[in-house]
Amino acid sequence: ITGTEQQVRSLQRRVGQADRNRLSVMMELQADCYAGLWARRAHQTRGILEEGDLEEALTAAASIGDDRLQRMAGRRVQPEGFTHGTSAQRAQWFRTGFNAATIDACDTFQGSVR
Numbered sequence: 001i002t003g004t005e006q007q008v009r010s011l012q013r014r015v016g017q018a019d020r021n022r023l024s025v026m027m028e029l030q031a032d033c034y035a036g037l038w039a040r041r042a043h044q045t046r047g048i049l050e051e052g053d054l055e056e057a058l059t060a061a062a063s064i065g066d067d068r069l070q071r072m073a074g075r076r077v078q079p080e081g082f083t084h085g086t087s088a089q090r091a092q093w094f095r096t097g098f099n100a101a102t103i104d105a106c107d108t109f110q111g112s113v114r
Contacts, residue, residue: 025066035094
């Protein structure tokens with residue numbers, strides 16, 4: 001909808017693997033932030049969140065971080081291979097979206113060329 005994915009995919013075709021992964025992480029963390037925005041808005045407009053739902057969402061985000069998944073697979077953590085971000089980053093960006101309630105807060109690229 002925002003065009004970010006198309007811009008990222010275009011950039012990824014012109015850079016090396018490390019930069020492709022870095023761009024992927026930024027895009028995935030932005031998606032986590034957008035999920036937080038959605039959760040806040042959905043709760044404000046429809047009152048759908050129950051006690052504990054936010055904590056469950058943060059736990060879910062943290063459980064699928066690249067660092068955790070690599071450890072669970074019995075491998076050493078290799079940040080250069082990350083494509084989605086660490087557990088802490090994923091939870092942090094979900095929380096950022098939920099707390100900020102503005103799309104501008106979800107700029108994970110922060111000055112990076114898009």
